[in-house]
Amino acid sequence: MAEIQLSLSVLLPILLLLYFLKLLWSRRHYPPGPLAFPIIGGLWRIAFEKGFDGMTAIKAAKQYGNVFTFWVGHFPLVFLSGFDAVKEGLVDHAEGFLDRGSTPFYEKVSEGKGIAFANGHAWKQQRRLGQMVLTKLGAGKRIMEDKIEDEAQQLVEIFASQKGKPFDPILFITNSVSNVTFSLMFGYRWSVEDPNFEKLIKSNEYMLSFGLTIFYVLYELFPSIMDRLPGPHKKALESTEMLLSLSKEEIRKHREQEPTQEPRDFIDYYLSEMEKEKNKNDPTSALDEENLIHSIHDIYFAGLETISTPMKWALLILANRPDVQDKIFKEIEDVVGSSNICYDDHKRLPYTHAVIHEIQRYRYPILVGAARQTTRDVHMRGYIIPKGTYIVPNLRSVLLDDEYWETPHKFNPNHFLDKDGNFVARKEFLGFSTGPRSCLGEPVARMELFIFLTRLLRVFNFQPPPGIKEFTEEPAKNLSASPQPFKVCAIPRNN
Ligand code: HEM
Structure with a gap:
């Protein structure tokens, strides 16, 4: 018995060592990265850094290079970091990196x-x-701009009703952004007190913090085991159900209504295209109700945090910088006077436009970027990235790339202005990503941020509450790296 125990205690470490060396050998073509052990991969590094935040992957790139591999258990994630590597990946290898890297969790959702x-x-x-639908709703017809203006006006009225006292703006902002998408998709809006709205926002908040928990990682690594176990992953999966069933119900109502001559919203357009496809009898057509439901879900969630987070940051960052607010106010007064501001005015308001860009650059609302997956073996910078590998284009690292931005970690509207004060569109501003799979909602997002923020800034002066000299600009630890909870005072300018 003692002999068996002795041989096991010698054999086992040798076998483990051989297995580890075999793993290293089989992974030799991947770009370098933190040492990956069996089962845990490179996760030890996240534990070592006390969690994953917006700087974790940027720091890793400084150590391993702008194309590096991070092993999550047995999953390789190849990170592209900095403007050159991200552009090379998403533009020069656009076809090879085209697929979305759907993981077991997101596949289930x-x-x-x-x-x-x-x-x-x-x-x-x-x-x-x-x-096509977003263009039709936006271009020429002003449907989209009118809806955004209505929501912006409601937001101004809500802020005014706080009478300059400190208040938490987060729920009001989320409600307004949410309502723009709702009215484009369904043709109606929700009040901030609506219990359905509250439920939807709570489920979104839950998903944002769930994505950085160990339960999320465990689900991605062992989905079939986790499916059998209770835990927060079950709640996260259930929380996506609400919008899906709401969309289903809205589609049913749209089908029952008398058809109008002109489609009114996203559902009308989609249903009418579905009908046309049906008449063509194309067996490969993927225009169907399930896809419509999920498209609504994607557009709603893709445009919720990404717009409301820069708006929250805008109030906080500008409350810390009264001189920037005054300059925006003066520019609007001088150029637009008392007329209504429309999106086209961004061309006449270079300083304001530059500040809105700088807010998105300085405090980006996505922790890293949306994962892709290789559609074939990709040869990049001397490495072979095999077909099916997950790719993470780190867009935050592009917006903080010290080779391109003069003061990457400092708020500086001059990043987007020339010496004469004209707005400069920077090719390194890749917040909406680039290539054929870049953000679908970029024109909507640009319009929303401009109209919401100019409406608010021409009416209010934002200040920290009495007794607080300056807000912290350290982001919260969640997937959108949003500001930590704060209360702000919206002081009417006409006082
Ligand atoms: C400032 C606000 C926004 C930012 C920073 C942003 C950023 C992004 C990024 C980085 C991606 C991933 C692109 C890639 O894989 O390369 C994306 C995808 C997407 N975005 Fe946005 N987004 C914003 C607002 C919006 C809005 C308002 C909508 C809807 C109206 C929207 C709809 C989408 C959709 C549907 C996708 C998936 C595209 C696809 O896979 O083909 N986004 N967005």
Whole structure:
């Protein structure tokens, strides 16, 4: 017995060592990265850094290079870091990096349908249709701009009703941003007191913090085991159900209504395109109700935190900088006077436009970027990245790239201005990503941020509450790196 124990205690470490060396050998073509052990991969590094935040992957790139591999258990994630590597990946290897890297968790939520998590022919069809509808709702007809202006006006009234006292703006901002999408999708809006709105926002908040927990990682690594166990992952999966069933109900109502001559919203357009496709009898068509439901889900969530987070940051950052607020106010007064501001005015308001860009650069609302997956073996910078590998284009690292931005970690509107004060569009401003899979909602997002912020800034002066000299600009630890909870005073300018 003692002999067996002795041989086991010698054999086992040798076998483990051989297994470890075999792993290292089989991974030799991948770009370098933190040492990956069996089972845990490189996760030890996150424990060592006391969690994952917006700087973790940027620091790793400084150590391992702008193309590096991070092993999550047995999953390789290849990170692209900095403007050159991200652009090379997403533009020069656009086809090779085209697929969305859907993980077991997101596969379960999306079933590969909709826009953000679909691939291949189905993705192309949803994306083309989504783009066409957003253009129709926005271009020429002013439907979109009118809806944004209505919401911005409501937000001004809510802020005014606080009478300059400290208040938490977060729920009001989220409600307004949410309502723009709701009215484009369904044709109606929700009040901030609506219990459904509260439920939807709570489920979104839950998902944002769940994405950085160990339960999320465990689900991605061992989905079939986790499916059998209770825990926060169950709540996260259930929380996505609400919008899906709400969309289903709205589609049913739209089908029952008398058809109008002109489609009124996203659902009307999609249903009418579905009908046309049905008449063509195309067996490959992916325009169907399930895809419509998931497209609504994707557009709603893709545009919620990404817009409300820069708006929250805008109030906080500008409350810390009264001189910047005054300059914006003066520019609007001088150029627009008492007329209504419309989106086209961004061309006449270079300083304001530059500040809005700088807010998005300085405090980006996505922790790293949306994962992609290789559609074939990709040869990049001397490495072979095999087909099916997950790719993370780190867009935050592009916006903080010290080779391109003069003061990457400092708020500086001059990043977007020339010496004569004209607005400069910077190619390194890749917040909406680039290439054929870049953000579908970029024109909507640009319009929303401009109209909401100019409306607010021409009416109010934002200040920290009495007794607080300056807000912290350290982001909270969640997937959108949003500001930590804060209360602000909106002091009416006409006082
Ligand atoms: C400032 C606000 C926004 C930012 C920073 C942003 C950023 C992004 C990024 C980085 C991606 C991933 C692109 C890639 O894989 O390369 C993305 C995808 C997407 N965004 Fe946005 N987004 C914003 C607002 C919006 C809005 C308002 C909508 C909807 C109206 C929207 C809809 C989408 C959709 C549907 C996708 C998936 C595209 C696809 O997979 O083909 N986004 N966005």
